Amino acid sequence: MAQPELVIEDLHVSVDGKPIVRGFSLTMRGGEIHAIMGPNGAGKSTVAQAIMGHPRYEVTRGRVLLNGEDLLQLSVDERARRGLFLAMQYPSEIPGVTNADFLRAAINARRPADSPIPLTEFMKQLNEALALLEMDVKMAGRSVNEGFSGGEKKRNEILQMLLLKPTVAILDEVDSGLDIDALKVVARGITHLASPERIFLLITHYERILQYVEPNFVHVMMQGRIVKSGGPELARELEARGYDWIREELGITDEVVGQEA
Amino acid sequence: MATELLHAAEAEGLIARLRALGEPEWLLNRRKNALARVGELAYPHIEKYNAANLRIEEFSHLPEGFGDRAPEFAERELAEPLSAFLPSGAMAEFLAADGALVRAEIAPHLREQGVLLLSLREAASERPELVEPYLGTAVPDGSDRLTALSAALWQEGAFLYVPPGVEVAEPLEIVWVATDRNEGLARHTRTLVVAGRGSRFTLVERRLFADDVRVLATHVAEVFAADGAQVNYQVLHVGGRGARRFEARTGRVGRDASLDVREADLGDADGAILTTLLYDADGGRGTIRFAGIGSGKQRGAYTFSQIHRSRATESRTLVKAILKDEAHHVFNAITHIHKGAKKSTGKQTTRLLMLGGRARGDANPFLFIDDNDLYADHAASAGRVDDLQLFYLMSRGLSRAEAERLLVLGFLEEVLRDFTAGELPEQIARGVERKLGLVPAEAR
Numbered sequence: 001m002a003q004p005e006l007v008i009e010d011l012h013v014s015v016d017g018k019p020i021v022r023g024f025s026l027t028m029r030g031g032e033i034h035a036i037m038g039p040n041g042a043g044k045s046t047v048a049q050a051i052m053g054h055p056r057y058e059v060t061r062g063r064v065l066l067n068g069e070d071l072l073q074l075s076v077d078e079r080a081r082r083g084l085f086l087a088m089q090y091p092s093e094i095p096g097v098t099n100a101d102f103l104r105a106a107i108n109a110r111r112p113a114d115s116p117i118p119l120t121e122f123m124k125q126l127n128e129a130l131a132l133l134e135m136d137v138k139m140a141g142r143s144v145n146e147g148f149s150g151g152e153k154k155r156n157e158i159l160q161m162l163l164l165k166p167t168v169a170i171l172d173e174v175d176s177g178l179d180i181d182a183l184k185v186v187a188r189g190i191t192h193l194a195s196p197e198r199i200f201l202l203i204t205h206y207e208r209i210l211q212y213v214e215p216n217f218v219h220v221m222m223q224g225r226i227v228k229s230g231g232p233e234l235a236r237e238l239e240a241r242g243y244d245w246i247r248e249e250l251g252i253t254d255e256v257v258g259q260e261a
Numbered sequence: 262m263a264t265e266l267l268h269a270a271e272a273e274g275l276i277a278r279l280r281a282l283g284e285p286e287w288l289l290n291r292r293k294n295a296l297a298r299v300g301e302l303a304y305p306h307i308e309k310y311n312a313a314n315l316r317i318e319e320f321s322h323l324p325e326g327f328g329d330r331a332p333e334f335a336e337r338e339l340a341e342p343l344s345a346f347l348p349s350g351a352m353a354e355f356l357a358a359d360g361a362l363v364r365a366e367i368a369p370h371l372r373e374q375g376v377l378l379l380s381l382r383e384a385a386s387e388r389p390e391l392v393e394p395y396l397g398t399a400v401p402d403g404s405d406r407l408t409a410l411s412a413a414l415w416q417e418g419a420f421l422y423v424p425p426g427v428e429v430a431e432p433l434e435i436v437w438v439a440t441d442r443n444e445g446l447a448r449h450t451r452t453l454v455v456a457g458r459g460s461r462f463t464l465v466e467r468r469l470f471a472d473d474v475r476v477l478a479t480h481v482a483e484v485f486a487a488d489g490a491q492v493n494y495q496v497l498h499v500g501g502r503g504a505r506r507f508e509a510r511t512g513r514v515g516r517d518a519s520l521d522v523r524e525a526d527l528g529d530a531d532g533a534i535l536t537t538l539l540y541d542a543d544g545g546r547g548t549i550r551f552a553g554i555g556s557g558k559q560r561g562a563y564t565f566s567q568i569h570r571s572r573a574t575e576s577r578t579l580v581k582a583i584l585k586d587e588a589h590h591v592f593n594a595i596t597h598i599h600k601g602a603k604k605s606t607g608k609q610t611t612r613l614l615m616l617g618g619r620a621r622g623d624a625n626p627f628l629f630i631d632d633n634d635l636y637a638d639h640a641a642s643a644g645r646v647d648d649l650q651l652f653y654l655m656s657r658g659l660s661r662a663e664a665e666r667l668l669v670l671g672f673l674e675e676v677l678r679d680f681t682a683g684e685l686p687e688q689i690a691r692g693v694e695r696k697l698g699l700v701p702a703e704a705r
Contacts, residue, residue, distance in 0.1 A: 052656050053652070076655040076656055077656075080655065081658045088656075091653060092647070092653035092654075093650075094668065097671035106659060143671070
């Protein structure tokens with residue numbers, strides 16, 4: 001498989017007619033782990049949701065090219081089947097649909113109609129992923145995210161990622177609300193999947209998760225776009241000094257561009 | 262003759278015919294009394310539904326062969342998909358086609374325990390002591406025009422008796438089939454269930470109707486759960502596009518008895534279904550759990566009533582329904598706790614899910630509380646498929662159709678998981694897929 005490339009070009013996104021993302025550009029390649037950091041309201045989650053195709057987010061300008069194909073021209077499910085995955089900050093609850101049924105349906109959606117994954121193979125993969133994430137096997141039989149704690153929801157997102165093996169994995173604040181043990185487990189899931197065939201984009205407030213998943217690149221978002229990029233040391237600097245020095249450096253007085261969903 | 266449905270001569274001829282077939286005088290008298298009242302009684306009052314729309318006068322109420330055994334019936338001749346919803350290998354099975362008995366069979370070990378499953382007309386003449394005190398008392402013959410019609414002109418009935426203390430592990434089956442040979446006819450049938458003190462069993466009743474036949478089907482089912490009995494009553498409706506129906510199911514719950522009604526309406530008929538549980542003795546418990554799907558241009562009304570008249574009785578009603586296309590259904594959930602029914606609990610929940618902009622469902626909760634020192638609540642909602650849930654599922658690669666399929670099956674699952682008898686879970690799953698026009702994942 002050729003090394004994948006995701007190119008986000010001059011992305012502008014509005015929510016309810018209000019511009020949130022204003023000229024976000026970033027190029028990522030297989031084997032790279034990128035982290036986007038920034039204060040609340042900078043537009044970080046909006047970028048992620050818009051790339052995935054959330055109905056509330058309107059892309060008003062720009063392109064998102066995965067191996068040269070503009071994902072923005074595709075439906076949500078087509079984007080997913082091209083290899084895009086978004087681990088969500090607030091995943092939906094789906095009552096009455098078990099995790100196992102959902103995951104099997106999602107895996108089969110990526111396979112030819114006449115070649116669904118054999119049940120034994122599916123169960124093998126599922127059990128391995130559950131073990132890696134230290135999740136109770138009973139989670140497979142529970143309704144998707146229903147009654148899950150915050151930490152269980154985050155693990156469940158990573159579980160899906162492990163089984164779906166995306167080309168581009170965007171993780172939207174999977175670290176928020178996790179204790180240190182859960183954080184390590186989530187990080188284990190990410191590093192387990194990291195490979196030259198995969199691109200990771202981590203969206204986070206804190207440097208904490210980056211202690212366990214070392215990014216190649218760290219980007220700071222303010223005012224709906226990337227204002228500063230660097231290596232993993234930038235994350236440590238942000239943790240130590242906060243964001244004010246960047247505001248001062250760049251002359252930014254109000255980095256909030258809208259209510260972040 | 263006080264009804265426009267039959268001429269006097271026809272009515273007299275019917276009574277004479279049934280007398281010749283061995284029907285006892287007490288039952289014939291009931292029929293005559295009910296027949297005399299059909300014309301004078303009003304249609305049943307159903308909230309937000311006009312039962313007169315059934316237009317019973319448009320049908321012939323004396324089909325040829327009234328009261329005869331079924332001349333011939335082969336399951337394999339049933340129109341698709343009805344044959345897929347028949348039971349297989351039941352220990353006790355009553356099957357009637359087009360209002361005529363096909364067979365009533367019961368395994369020897371059940372017969373030895375005194376379990377009876379047979380034609381109601383046969384039971385009325387052979388075991389009147391088990392029939393007469395009950396028939397027409399839970400759903401009184403003269404309640405309204407339609408119950409009187411049923412009392413007067415029921416063609417065939419199923420009678421189930423489980424003696425005191427007898428526990429039956431296997432589901433007992435009652436099957437009503439309406440083939441495509443009913444154009445313009447009315448078919449009136451009944452079920453009577455007498456559960457002895459402390460008995461315990463599961464009854465499955467299937468209402469399987471051929472499509473595109475203009476038939477009027479009324480069905481009255483009465484279930485009597487004596488003190489300490491535990492009755493699980495599962496009802497399945499399939500087919501019947503073009504049919505009109507009126508069904509009234511009422512259970513009387515004895516002291517410390519339980520009666521759990523599970524109903525899946527995957528049918529296509531228009532009309533009304535009334536489900537009622539009566540708690541006339543202390544400590545009775547009951548649940549009504551209903552899952553239904555309205556499609557096409559179906560028009561229907563469902564009323565679920567929990568009537569508490571004794572202390573420390575407990576009821577729970579859960580209604581989950583999906584409306585699609587241009588279907589319009591009304592769902593009335595009634596909890597009535599009468600004076601004297603202290604320490605009772607009545608809970609009801611109605612959830613409707615609309616698919617498409619032209620489907621309509623009305624959820625009408627009613628609480629009538631005549632005493633204090635009790636607990637009652639209700640919840641009702643009607644909504645559409647959640648865009649965020651759809652987005653979430655599609656973001657994992659599922660097509661919109663597959664995502665909707667999972668969502669609607671998940672919506673009904675809370676009720677459907679309670680259908681546990683024999684092959685019923687798989688049959689219901691197939692019926693849901695068929696009714697919703699969904700393609701099962703394994704068939705894609």
